[in-house]
Amino acid sequence: xxxxxxxxxxxxxxxxxxxxxxxxxxxxxxxxxxxxxxxxxxxxxxxxxxxxxxxxxxxxxxxx
Amino acid sequence: xxxxxxxxxxxxxxxxxxxxxxxxxxxxxxxxxxxxxxxxxxxxxxxxxxxxxxxxxxxxxxxxxxxxxxxxxxxxxxxxxxxxxxxxxxxxxxxxxxxxxxxxxxxxxxxxxxxxxxxxxxxxxxxxxxxxxxxxxxxxxxxxxxxxxxxxxxxxxxxxxxxxxxxxxxxxxxxxxxxxxxxxxxxxxxxxxxxxxxxxxxxxxxxxxxxxxxxxxxxxxxxxxxxxxxxxxxxxxxxxxxxxxxxxxxxxxxxxxxxxxxxxxxxxxxxxxxxxxxxxxxxxxxxxxxxxxxxxxxxxxxxxxxxxxxxxxxxxxxxxxxxxxxxxxxxxxxxxxxxxxxxxxxxxxxxxxxxxxxxxxxxxxxxxxxxxxxxxxxx
Numbered sequence: 001x002x003x004x005x006x007x008x009x010x011x012x013x014x015x016x017x018x019x020x021x022x023x024x025x026x027x028x029x030x031x032x033x034x035x036x037x038x039x040x041x042x043x044x045x046x047x048x049x050x051x052x053x054x055x056x057x058x059x060x061x062x063x064x
Numbered sequence: 065x066x067x068x069x070x071x072x073x074x075x076x077x078x079x080x081x082x083x084x085x086x087x088x089x090x091x092x093x094x095x096x097x098x099x100x101x102x103x104x105x106x107x108x109x110x111x112x113x114x115x116x117x118x119x120x121x122x123x124x125x126x127x128x129x130x131x132x133x134x135x136x137x138x139x140x141x142x143x144x145x146x147x148x149x150x151x152x153x154x155x156x157x158x159x160x161x162x163x164x165x166x167x168x169x170x171x172x173x174x175x176x177x178x179x180x181x182x183x184x185x186x187x188x189x190x191x192x193x194x195x196x197x198x199x200x201x202x203x204x205x206x207x208x209x210x211x212x213x214x215x216x217x218x219x220x221x222x223x224x225x226x227x228x229x230x231x232x233x234x235x236x237x238x239x240x241x242x243x244x245x246x247x248x249x250x251x252x253x254x255x256x257x258x259x260x261x262x263x264x265x266x267x268x269x270x271x272x273x274x275x276x277x278x279x280x281x282x283x284x285x286x287x288x289x290x291x292x293x294x295x296x297x298x299x300x301x302x303x304x305x306x307x308x309x310x311x312x313x314x315x316x317x318x319x320x321x322x323x324x325x326x327x328x329x330x331x332x333x334x335x336x337x338x339x340x341x342x343x344x345x346x347x348x349x350x351x352x353x354x355x356x357x358x359x360x361x362x363x364x365x366x367x368x369x370x371x372x373x374x375x376x377x378x379x380x381x382x383x384x385x386x387x388x389x390x391x392x393x394x395x396x397x398x399x400x401x402x403x404x405x406x407x408x409x410x411x412x413x414x415x416x417x418x419x420x421x422x423x424x425x426x427x428x429x430x431x432x433x434x435x436x437x438x439x440x441x442x443x
Contacts, residue, residue, distance in 0.1 A: 029300035
């Protein structure tokens, strides 16, 4: 299984040049939405510490 | 946050940490103020949605006894779910919310059909955060119907119009039953126009009383997510849950910090049924009974404090589920992204909790990540 995990990681690392601009666009979009790190919104997600979103919109076992 | 992956000689991490056991304090509780829903959506998993069984105030008081303590120590939320929570009425919901301290965030997941000026004033006065269930434009909402089988879209649209008129921000949850190319861009454009600030996209799941098969062609699902990534990228005003988590993981792999992404322990996310019964980890299990697993409940807040029930939660089906998490960790290359299959998906797809990959895993985790990778390769 670790080989499979490495293969997934390798594919992600191989896409670094294509992923980097997308990740930067996402960072800027979060800032525009006032979700950036250190944003003093007081509504920091319990699960993820820089998401100013409803706490129940987390990734695992979220209500439908 | 633990740094859960030991670094090997070649710089690669060995195994993924996190998600070991249940946290003793949840981040939120899901409350069922009534089992009743005024709609009868085709894919709904709730077994008692035609009956109006209301939560007594004593249940809310029992939950609040712990929730108020947890909220004093950190962010904590109550999610009023259902049934349709607004079907409980403002007077009853007011009584149920009253025991909770001001520091407890109040959320409501609603079909919006009952939202009017009076409800908007209710939300504004109490700082209630609203999330609306809507599946896209009218022709894609055909599965959200009344008890008489009539489309509910005009009422959903009217309710959302009231939220907008009152300047209330809202999130949206969208169920997609047939993920395929050509759909995602149209959906995203709709939600941009709708004006929601957060969007979650749920590929329909086989669970509860919804026994419809949820297997899809992997290429079609990947193409759906790739198209959604492209649409979001063109105008990323909305916090799109699935994209945010994909990008968070992909960025962490590039930075070598992916071992720290998953929480140290699983959030138990207690669902409090209308009668005070507590079901952990998956709201979809509430109200069901199995010859082997019983009613899936870990107890009842009317007879034991919620904190005590969480402290003794490793009984019943939960240990089997935790074995399933370990099986995912050992067998699935996507575990560091996903954190393990959800309890309800395992049970309703496999009939037990210690299986691993589900159709939900493929639709909403594996092919999501692969779809985002497909997008960047083509862009």
